[in-house]
Amino acid sequence: MADRGRKDSKSKNTVTWKCRKCSKEFKEDDSKILECERCDEHYCTKCVKFTDREYEFLTARPDLHWFCFECDAKVVKGIEQDREIEQRCEVFFGKLNVRMEIFEANMDKKTSCYGFSKRNGARKNKR
Numbered sequence: 001m002a003d004r005g006r007k008d009s010k011s012k013n014t015v016t017w018k019c020r021k022c023s024k025e026f027k028e029d030d031s032k033i034l035e036c037e038r039c040d041e042h043y044c045t046k047c048v049k050f051t052d053r054e055y056e057f058l059t060a061r062p063d064l065h066w067f068c069f070e071c072d073a074k075v076v077k078g079i080e081q082d083r084e085i086e087q088r089c090e091v092f093f094g095k096l097n098v099r100m101e102i103f104e105a106n107m108d109k110k111t112s113c114y115g116f117s118k119r120n121g122a123r124k125n126k127r
């Protein structure tokens, strides 16, 4: 039985993937090759040291992204920069909170001082 005859997508198979690292060409539709989502370069699973299971896991989930070595470093840097901005914002808001607390504390002091002097004054008036 020609079980292999399920290659009805023969016309689509003309696309060849070339691994950027080992320059090996992959013509099969089911070739285990990864496409970087940033630079669109292709890498075979052997070069990126992916196991079949890892490859299947990654390709089965469209929400997972893969970046090649070169892009990975850039992406990580970008994430770090984002984090830095986030931290800066946190520091800013933290300072703002402290400032608000000081302001409130000062207000408390002022009001209690005012009340004290008022009481004092009242006592003075009595005398």
Ligand SMILES: [Zn+2]
Binding pocket: 019, 020, 021, 022, 023, 024, 043, 044, 045, 046, 047
């Ligand atoms: Zn390769």
Ligand SMILES: [Zn+2]
Binding pocket: 036, 037, 038, 039, 040, 041, 067, 068, 069, 070, 071, 072
């Ligand atoms: Zn890339």
